[in-house]
Amino acid sequence: MVSRVRWVNATLLIGVVVVTLYPFFNIVARSFSAEKYIVSGQVNLWPKGFNLTTYQIVMSDPVFWINYRNTVVYTVVATAISMVVTTCYAYVLSKPHLRGRKVLIGVAVFTMFFSGGLIPQYVLISNLGLTNTIWSIVLPNAISVFNLLVMKTFFEGLPRELEEAAAIDGMNTYGILAKIVLPLSKAVLATMVLFYAVSFWNSWFPAFLYLDKIEMFPVTIYLRNLIAGATGAESAGANPDVHSEIMQVASNIQAVTIILTILPILMIYPFVQRFFVSGVMLGAVKG
Amino acid sequence: MRQVTRRHALLTFGALTLAAACSTAEEKPTAAAKGAAMEGYGVGKTFKAPQQLTFPILHNIHPAYPVKDDWLFWSELAKRTNVKLQTTLIPFSDYDQKKGLLISAGQAPLIVPKMYPGQEVPYIASGVLLPVSDYVEQMPHFMDKVTKWQLQGDLDTLRQNDGKYYVLPGLHEKVWSDYSFAVRTDILQELGLQAPKTWDDFHAMLKAMKEKYPDEYPFSDRWGIPTPGGAFLQQLGNAYGTNAGWNFANGRPVFWDDAAQKFIFTGTMPQYKQVVEYAAALVKEGLMDPESFTQKDDAANAKFTSGKSFVISSNAQSLVNDYRKGLAENNPKATVVKIPVPVGPMGETRTGLRTENGIVLMAKAKDDPNFAALLQFVDWLFYSDEGQLFAKWGVEGVTYTKDASGKITPAKDVDMVGLNPGAPKHLQKDFGFGNGVFAYGGTTALLQSTFSEEELEFQNVMNARQNRPLPPPAPLDELEQEQATLWETPLKDHVQQNTLNFILGKRDLAEWDAYAKELEGKNLAAYVDLINKAHVRFKEKHG
Numbered sequence: 001m002v003s004r005v006r007w008v009n010a011t012l013l014i015g016v017v018v019v020t021l022y023p024f025f026n027i028v029a030r031s032f033s034a035e036k037y038i039v040s041g042q043v044n045l046w047p048k049g050f051n052l053t054t055y056q057i058v059m060s061d062p063v064f065w066i067n068y069r070n071t072v073v074y075t076v077v078a079t080a081i082s083m084v085v086t087t088c089y090a091y092v093l094s095k096p097h098l099r100g101r102k103v104l105i106g107v108a109v110f111t112m113f114f115s116g117g118l119i120p121q122y123v124l125i126s127n128l129g130l131t132n133t134i135w136s137i138v139l140p141n142a143i144s145v146f147n148l149l150v151m152k153t154f155f156e157g158l159p160r161e162l163e164e165a166a167a168i169d170g171m172n173t174y175g176i177l178a179k180i181v182l183p184l185s186k187a188v189l190a191t192m193v194l195f196y197a198v199s200f201w202n203s204w205f206p207a208f209l210y211l212d213k214i215e216m217f218p219v220t221i222y223l224r225n226l227i228a229g230a231t232g233a234e235s236a237g238a239n240p241d242v243h244s245e246i247m248q249v250a251s252n253i254q255a256v257t258i259i260l261t262i263l264p265i266l267m268i269y270p271f272v273q274r275f276f277v278s279g280v281m282l283g284a285v286k287g
Numbered sequence: 288m289r290q291v292t293r294r295h296a297l298l299t300f301g302a303l304t305l306a307a308a309c310s311t312a313e314e315k316p317t318a319a320a321k322g323a324a325m326e327g328y329g330v331g332k333t334f335k336a337p338q339q340l341t342f343p344i345l346h347n348i349h350p351a352y353p354v355k356d357d358w359l360f361w362s363e364l365a366k367r368t369n370v371k372l373q374t375t376l377i378p379f380s381d382y383d384q385k386k387g388l389l390i391s392a393g394q395a396p397l398i399v400p401k402m403y404p405g406q407e408v409p410y411i412a413s414g415v416l417l418p419v420s421d422y423v424e425q426m427p428h429f430m431d432k433v434t435k436w437q438l439q440g441d442l443d444t445l446r447q448n449d450g451k452y453y454v455l456p457g458l459h460e461k462v463w464s465d466y467s468f469a470v471r472t473d474i475l476q477e478l479g480l481q482a483p484k485t486w487d488d489f490h491a492m493l494k495a496m497k498e499k500y501p502d503e504y505p506f507s508d509r510w511g512i513p514t515p516g517g518a519f520l521q522q523l524g525n526a527y528g529t530n531a532g533w534n535f536a537n538g539r540p541v542f543w544d545d546a547a548q549k550f551i552f553t554g555t556m557p558q559y560k561q562v563v564e565y566a567a568a569l570v571k572e573g574l575m576d577p578e579s580f581t582q583k584d585d586a587a588n589a590k591f592t593s594g595k596s597f598v599i600s601s602n603a604q605s606l607v608n609d610y611r612k613g614l615a616e617n618n619p620k621a622t623v624v625k626i627p628v629p630v631g632p633m634g635e636t637r638t639g640l641r642t643e644n645g646i647v648l649m650a651k652a653k654d655d656p657n658f659a660a661l662l663q664f665v666d667w668l669f670y671s672d673e674g675q676l677f678a679k680w681g682v683e684g685v686t687y688t689k690d691a692s693g694k695i696t697p698a699k700d701v702d703m704v705g706l707n708p709g710a711p712k713h714l715q716k717d718f719g720f721g722n723g724v725f726a727y728g729g730t731t732a733l734l735q736s737t738f739s740e741e742e743l744e745f746q747n748v749m750n751a752r753q754n755r756p757l758p759p760p761a762p763l764d765e766l767e768q769e770q771a772t773l774w775e776t777p778l779k780d781h782v783q784q785n786t787l788n789f790i791l792g793k794r795d796l797a798e799w800d801a802y803a804k805e806l807e808g809k810n811l812a813a814y815v816d817l818i819n820k821a822h823v824r825f826k827e828k829h830g
Binding site for chain 2: 037063118119122123126208209212213214217221224225226227
């Protein structure tokens with residue numbers, strides 16, 4: 001009986017794994033394949049017409065690396081800012097004796113459901129003089145309310161006695177946070193760093209809105225332009241003399257760019273995984 | 288992730304700019320401020336500003352030729368016209384979205400290129416766009432081409448309810464036909480057939496192919512997403528004298544009946560029924576792959592290049608880049624050509640606009656001290672023969688050469704759409720010419736300067752066909768437009784759904800009358816009436 005359940009489980013899970021991984025391996029195979037095989041739909045899991053020239057082409061484009069560097073900078077700075085603000089906010093909210101706590105929570109939650117709309121937001125950022133600066137990327141989305149609530153729940157679960165003891169020993173609020181609470185919250189911190197870093201790494205919309213210089217774009221915009229641009233509205237009903245080039249750059253360069261873009265964040269995952277699992281679980285159970 | 292929907296954008300910016308609209312909408316156009324305008328500018332003259340000017344412009348970042356500061360285009364432009372363009376850059380992928388946002392927020396640069404007719408409509412009410420038709424007298428090259436090529440009718444299709452137009456479209460000398468069908472000529476030879484001239488021939492050809500290869504669908508089509516049968520039905524509709532496929536999906540669902548001088552509903556026209564019957568017969572007889580209407584382009588291409596089908600929709604570009612390339616790999620003996628569009632009951636005629644996407648100017652431009660110069664500059668760059676040749680081909684002796692007959696050849700070290708494959712430099716990537724932002728329309732000679740011999744042959748056949756009259760304008764005011772959209776969407780959806788069902792045999796063609804009845808129930812009469820009233824009103828008011 002047990003073994004049968006196991007078999008069913010295994011088959012199901014392997015099925016899920018295949019469905020999940022197939023597109024990924026397909027992209028990897030495409031990235032090493034010759035364009036003509038991709039166009040005629042012959043590339044599945046194994047590269048055909050193996051070559052590395054596409055990697056060389058993409059990696060020799062200076063704009064790609066400038067944008068790549070921007071992504072790294074934006075991700076690091078934005079994650080750092082987000083972690084500081086979110087932690088402070090969440091810690092404060094986790095204290096039941098805080099006056100006006102409900103209002104503060106309300107303010108945060110309100111933004112989950114309502115926003116000013118795209119154009120007012122754009123006008124705001126541009127009137128603040130933030131367009132075409134790194135601040136337009138790292139400030140507007142510094143607090144993710146979802147992450148804030150997860151963190152708040154985690155802090156609420158920490159034994160109060162610890163903090164009281166520290167207070168009796170003469171520590172102030174900041175000391176307690178820095179020396180007692182945070183060291184005990186490594187799991188949730190790691191999880192939040194991962195959440196924030198991944199979302200900033202993947203994000204393109206704020207950059208698209210607020211930046212209009214190539215040398216400031218993150219790599220996601222470079223990638224999106226390459227993919228959506230080549231398959232977008234203009235390729236149907238377009239002007240063959242002007243746009244024929246698009247079809248040629250398309251598939252294998254796209255694949256290579258995708259691989260290069262997701263690689264770093266993919267490599268971080270296994271290392272943060274153990275915090276990640278325990279962190280999310282902890283928050284959930286205690287909540 | 289947030290998406291800007293049109294409604295979203297409309298609502299927000301409507302509220303924002305209401306005040307601005309009230310104050311500017313009533314202003315009468317005044318003579319343009321002189322500023323740095325060039326004295327004695329006219330047809331055949333090169334615009335040169337008397338002092339150095341800078342004009343802001345929106346520009347996309349094309350994935351195939353991303354903008355570079357050292358493009359010869361910029362420096363040569365400054366040398367010739369004394370104008371420097373200051374660009375706001377937007378990724379090509381989401382150009383329309385940010386273009387709309389910047390216009391709505393009132394922060395768009397004065398010159399906004401790549402505006403497709405119809406896209407400008409949501410911004411007109413707020414008064415941010417310049418009603419450019421009030422100023423075209425100051426654009427001699429534009430006026431010259433409109434008169435010379437008799438484009439007034441084409442321009443009229445752009446007019447809004449106030450009788451003005453806001454887009455300066457790219458102007459073509461002739462209608463440009465590009466889409467047709469790619470056919471395997473080696474199979475034709477094998478069967479002893481000629482390339483089909485009429486739609487009956489087309490049917491017969493597919494039938495002969497099916498007899499020889501009973502296991503395959505001879506015709507498996509692409510360009511079915513998002514409009515099922517987009518290209519195929521459009522061609523068929525043109526031949527029968529109605530709007531189908533892309534033509535139906537991209538416009539209003541009404542057709543101008545020139546004899547009756549009024550608009551009629553497209554989806555119930557007898558001609559439309561004939562189109563549906565023709566396509567249904569192909570599917571029923573196993574000549575056309577039923578997946579044609581739903582499969583992705585890649586799937587259709589793969590069938591064609593692997594020899595599972597012998598006919599597919601094509602344009603000049605896909606013939607070379609998709610089919611020949613793919614076939615060369617799988618079946619080097621296969622030969623394929625793009626046939627002239629088959630002819631139907633309408634005979635050797637075609638329809639089409641000679642205007643394409645173009646530029647809009649922001650209303651705030653008219654307060655610019657150099658407004659007159661701006662108009663002259665736009666006129667020269669986008670509409671003069673010299674400007675168009677410059678934007679497309681660059682500088683003679685550097686990027687191209689011209690022989691005595693006027694034939695243009697790219698310079699030896701310059702590649703342009705495969706005309707000089709393997710050359711170390713590329714006209715678009717390295718010099719910034721042939722850039723979709725600046726190169727639109729132009730004379731047929733200029734358009735065809737990049738065409739291959741075989742494409743020229745196709746063009747010659749197509750250009751010999753007579754153009755049918757264009758529908759007259761019937762612009763709606765804002766309230767009417769809202770009402771029209773509410774009726775139009777369900778009507779179009781119903782037509783498109785049932786077109787597909789009839790063709791695929793999911794619904795019996797005997798039910799055509801029932802289908803027409805269902806459309807009646809969706810306010811068909813009221814909708815058509817609204818359009819006809821708008822047409823009459825426009826005619827009375829603006830001639």
